[in-house]
Amino acid sequence: MTFLERSHLEIIRAVELHGTMTAAANALHLTQSALSHSMRKLEDQIGVQLWSREGRSLRLTPAGTYLLATANRLIPQFVHAEERLGQFARGERGTLRIGMECHPCYQWLQKITTPYLCAWPLVDFEVKQEFQFGGIGALFAHEIDLLVTPDPLQKNALHFEPVFDYEQVLVVSSDHPLRDKDHVIPRQLGEEVLFTYPVPRDRLDIYTHFLSPASRTVRKQKVVESTDMMLQMVACGRGVAALPRWLVEEFAEKYTVRAVQLGTNGVHKQIFLGVRRADLEVDYLKAFIELARNYHEHPSIESDH
Amino acid sequence: MTFLERSHLEIIRAVELHGTMTAAANALHLTQSALSHSMRKLEDQIGVQLWSREGRSLRLTPAGTYLLATANRLIPQFVHAEERLGQFARGERGTLRIGMECHPCYQWLQKITTPYLCAWPLVDFEVKQEFQFGGIGALFAHEIDLLVTPDPLQKNALHFEPVFDYEQVLVVSSDHPLRDKDHVIPRQLGEEVLFTYPVPRDRLDIYTHFLSPASRTVRKQKVVESTDMMLQMVACGRGVAALPRWLVEEFAEKYTVRAVQLGTNGVHKQIFLGVRRADLEVDYLKAFIELARNYHEHPSIESDH
């Protein structure tokens, strides 16, 4: 009943990677014959060809294509599991895979990273930003170990920890009419060009917390990839943007822009750290959350250098 | 370097599920000794205990807990992959990639699609219309599996099946001078505006089978993207077009247009389904050709509702 082995997945990947069975066999330190026997047996068992043999070359059938996709998904997880087991063995135990679900989070993360890496030199650090099934899905699927997000979710198996409060503000150029206003109201953006990161509107605070509740919109929305680019455009009067206040202050020397409060009360946000509850015991993970929680209490001190 | 096998994952799951190694061994149709040896070897290789042996019972270590979580995540994916490969084997699942070489073919295809998708719910369906090296080239290059074309080609490795006969007619508005003619001759289009799909003239039947043989042309040719747009323009007297008769009848309720025979004998065409001969064995492909062949025999019945 169970035919499929890790070795089959390794082989189909290697054949795809190296082009021929012979080359794949060398790469795997096996003979071409071994691969041929092994895969032929699998084909017999599942009852479908993985490759169509055309002349002396192999072409993946739909079934083969599917199996290759499966292999590309599963093998890295085997490799990662072995790595982590090795880390358990050496008592280091740690690849910290962090997922980011918001652009400003990334700027914040960079401030935490340096002190953490110093304190935990043996912990490998990976940051991912794209998730097929969202950040929460990535946590569950063990693609990541820690999720940085503004949207916590009440789940039994997950724990969310608030680590950073910030205010989302409007960024305008230093000669913009709104520059010295105490605050701005949605109507005042009606004729503006708004620069945003390339994400859906329902993930942009300026829409969900400011424009949309007032049923207002801007003249035009333009997406830019990077914060630098965004501030550059704003600085030279091409439009406005919405960013965390601390981020604007950070870039104050580089770009001459002003921050204006959004609405009469301001838009106040929190960043959360999500983690699988089972991992709350893991030392190097616990330490990261601890560091993050303590760090946000003195952001002004750190940024005053 | 690669220790971890599917069997290890199966074992650690079974031990957790059944409580003891002995029970797990029975469930897996192996002996207790086999499991003990197998897991012991893995522990030696990775250098860390998976269970702490407390008396005669096993308690998972942190490393073991991690491996169990990995197993619970990966094993179901193996099982699912095997199920899907089984579906491929039984011809239930595949990807049917269809290439279209003519615009009216597309309308025809849509009529086949619905019954086919119902009959083969697990077959993925893709339709492509642009080919770098033509439809035949796309078939050879395995870009597509099925080519819908009016131009069959005698090739050893390919099989072409006629699936649909139709008559290409001139479409005019309901107050056009030609509306009640028995047929139209090339000269009578000399002052007309002709709407066509955006393809080269040598792929347009009205040129290859009607105008060009008589060395005639129209006053002006205008291209439009869609059949709807084409009929709309014709209906309001902006020009004429050439379409399959059944297509015109299908749109008769929506647009008040008339069909007039092209020339004394009419322009009669066939649509062919091209397939690689090697694929004639594939169930879900065979079924599509079968369905297409049977469907065209009663087009009038279907369109009379």
Next chain:
DNA sequence: ATGGAATAATGAACTAAATTCATGAATAGC
């Protein structure tokens, strides 16, 4: 306490499976 039942560990014998070796057939490129 103590014997019996159940557990996992261990080493040797055995079995099955995977791998290699040697070879053949097909084919792409020169």
Next chain:
DNA sequence: GCTATTCATGAATTTAGTTCATTATTCCAT
């Protein structure tokens, strides 16, 4: 055509996994 390369195949061989038989431990009932 010829050569080099590719994948397939069958038999021989090696490796790995499994069982068998046994031991040590421990849990539990008496």
